[in-house]
Amino acid sequence: MGRHYLAIEQAYRDGTPTAWATSGTSVEMLYTFDVQPILPENAATISAAQKVSKKYIESAEDLGFSYDLCSYFKTNVGAMQNNAPIDLGGIKPPTFMVAADVICDTHVKWFQVQSQRYKVPLYIIDVPHVTSNTTNKQKEYYQSYVEEQMLELMDWISEITKKEYNEEKSREVITNSYELSEYWIKIFELRKTIPCPVSTKDTFGGLFPLFTMPGLKEPIRVFKKMYQETKERVDNGIGALENEQFRLLFEGIPFWYNLKFFGVLEQWGAIIVFEPYTYSFGKFLDPTMTKDYIINNPIKAMSKIMLSFWYIYDLETRVKEFKRVIKEWKIDGVILHNNLSCRPNSCGMYDLKQRLMEEEGIPSLVIEADMNDPRKMNEEQLKNKLESFMEILQKNKKQ
């Protein structure tokens, strides 16, 4: 991660173009033009990990932003307002910004606000919403719409950076991104093993290059190493937890200010073996996106990614995919984080819970907290809820 932030600092020093991007936006397009991407969400998680997100959130609220708005957004606003240093999640205004409503409309509102405040040009990619009954025919013209915007975005960036689009470079970037994701997905495949070789500590901690550096070579080496180590653990039957009893799925963004909380699970021999959130950043999940396809159609592939993002799957697909994961990863129980910041993710969560319990007989628990705002997490209450949940799992196992 350090490398990414060093690159950002270097770009500001050299005066080369920088761009803020929301997650889910095509960071690959930025690398194609040698623009240094900066992901404010990622910076916000650093503020949380450094225990300063609360201060920044409150600072944004002092400016008039509601208690109920996304805490990533408020962390970003507050960090800028307080001139936070980079190691506390502070970032500077970029050359330009790119946002998309691929994951949430918050992204659009967030960048509208910040581009207005800092007078920075903004491009918005409008990504149509795929729902439970979207037809293939619809998906086709959705895809063309996104592609046309990507072409426009190319021209827009080209004008700002005074650089021509280079097809060779875009192939190289998308291929790097693909290889990075490939390792990530392969690590997830290894997590199917009992005992599970890596826990959330590694995935939540190791995730960030997928957001910030898809397109570069170095992170591939890091991920390859991570994969090899994981493979070795599997080959030697070593689990991340010594005495694995229960395998869990955790849906949602974790509490970045309190990642150690997940340690409580160990006392019951429980381990999280799958997180849709981290998995979704292995983004080439649409089976039509083969390596051949992406190399030959880099812009199409970048567009396709935005239309097939797991984190915002429609309800029917979400249920279907959860069921598949439960089987393949041998899940005993599901924890769903009703993240008070993230309405697109929490909407449908109650249905999801109900259907997993009724149709798969999988105990599922909804917990309420927030990924960046520690004021919205009640640790004691969560522990109690988890305790009761684990009792259910224990009973289930005995039967």
Next chain:
Amino acid sequence: MAYKIGYVDPSFNTPEELMMAANLIPYRIFGDPTIDLMDADKFVPPNHCFWARNCLQRGLNGLDKDIKGIIITHACDCSNREYDIWYSHVPYDFYYFLNAPLKRDKISLKFFINDLKELKFQLEEHFGAEITDKKLYEAINLTNEIRKLLKKISEYRNKGLLLGSEFHAIIKNAYKSDKKDVLHNLKEKLKKLEIKEPLPYVDGSKKRILLTGSILDDTEILIYLESLGFEIVTDDLCIGTRYFHNLIEITGDPIKDIANFHLSKPPYSTEHPSSGRFDFIKTLAEKYQVQGVICLVQKFCEPLLYEYPFFRDSFKKIGMPFIFLEKEYKRDSYKQLSTKLEAFKEILRGVKK
């Protein structure tokens, strides 16, 4: 009896004319602030928009029998994601999610036309109706007539002859009823208004305001504002000015004309760029010489909550008194707003008409 299509639209981007041309009555679904939300609470987490939740509850309670299908139109995260919940729990054979675009440029227009064509195709397939250009233009002429009348009638608010709340009820009805009846009623209403004598301001204590915010579909909230001494002379709401501000321009390609109409309406907070919304409000505020702007926002309405500091600062810059209030979607909660509104009225006391 003609069947209806119910549609949920937090802004106003649903093409009523397409449904009319398929011999269906477009019926905009509004919330009902008197109902209990027990069932919707089972599907939607507690901190999601109360208005969208309320509409869902109406669906769960069962809508009128003559409603034969549902369209939900893209606007914000809450309404978008709740589409799938409607789809799972409110049984209808016809469901369409209309991806009204976020932007208003050429690429978006092309996409919107494609999505409208798909909706046309699905309506035809499902209801066995042929939507011809001729029928579309008949519908367009009818809604254009309605818009012209509404525009004329709306001006009577400014003449002290029509209450803002009365006008709100009229326009709300226009969204829900057979458009032929709407046309007839509006003509009658206009006749009555035309013979009324314009009144000089007799009651100097009334404060002239512009009303803005999220969707405001409970006429009672306007009545409540009036009871506190505010006179709503204009607005930039979808149950208001955004419905009739523009006409559908006729060029020979009806679907394109409808798409164009929606993308050229005054901007809303769920769109990009949304800063034009302030400019539009400012123009109206100046035109109607209002003393202040009241922005009423549904609880947890993110698009508006993001706009608040920008609105606040922009109105301050132009010296226009402005109040932003988040409200619950329950009638008995309206009076909780009274202290702030009374204080706002005090501020307006010193502002010239």
